Amino acid sequence: MGAPSTGRPMRADARRNYERIVETAREAFAEHGPDAPLDDIARRAGVGAGTLYRHFPNREALIEAVYRSSIETLCRRSGELRETMPPVDALEQWMREQVAWVMDKRSLATTLKALIDHDSETFTLCRTMITDAAAELLKPAQEAGLIRADIEPRDVLRFGHGIGVACEKTPEVADRLLAVTFDGLRVAGR
Template sequence: RVPPFSKEEFRGSAMKRPTPPEALPDPAGSPDDSKRHLRADARRNYERLVEAAHVVFARDGGGASMEAVAREAGVGVGTLYRHFPKRIDLVEAVYRTDVDELAAVAEKAVANLEPWPAVEAFTQAFRRYASTKRTFLTELHEAFEKSPDLKSRSRERIDQAWNLVIGRAQEAGVLRTDVTGADLMQLVAPLCTNAAVSEEQGTRLLAVIIDGLRPTA
């Protein structure tokens, strides 16, 4: 078995992350060095804040204070609020980044692994992705209400990632043809968001799900 991508590979994918407004090119053109430096600093702070929010939400839940996120990122609270005026803005940025990275894992799996190991790797990656949502589900629902298209577009993108991986495996004849990406999301997600499922039990159940994807004789 080819081991699933590590957390570092999953978190460090090459997929482009959301670009903070401060990091966009100056529409007037030809910015001087100081302006470029300010935009670079703003971009770094934005990325540090999103990464810090991942850590803090996983550790303390979605109700963690904004001060805790700023402290984890090593920036002032004022810097945090310049990028994310409301907590829900930060939650949305974290979620969008997660979806970007999950989509990148699918592309990486297809590019670098054989069809069946790619299915295993992406299924494990999806489990990690979904598990991180357990601690801030309430905040995510609020983000979906604030931005109605956030859930539908993200769901569509995740569907595409699943179908990229399983479609290739189906064409290779190593995965049953009556399974869709939506099916697998419904199978795997409950293992990750249900607090009653232990890590050990979740690992065993996921192995059962993966084994059940092989074609029947």
């Protein structure tokens, strides 16, 4: 998870504090919602309130950082899978992880996303990052002739999100729905 760029590198201890605050806030928001007390987040992260407010001048800045961090983690997996697996296998594994992420984090992500201005730099950045991650996996599978050429990166995201939402209460159904989706994504006979 990266701290926002301020033009100069963050000291190692400041970066650790930033990352600890974001992770602690994610846990606190998951437990208590986005109104979790910021002073409690600072205490649980092992930093003073001044340190929290130095990094995050208001609740909205912390909410945006938690949301961005969550998206960055999912996007980082795209690159890891692309480097270690054949193209279609990497795409399928990432879609599985996307579905698991949606089922696990959807209520928190939905709440946080609702609090972020959809015209904000954070929201635009997150949408671009996740679309780029999907494209980086989709394009090689299409170039290999294994995935239909008419599928777009946003389609991949829609399929994963839809399955994740549909399976929140019945996670055991997700693998079957993913298998049907993968069959539909593949070029016929491949």
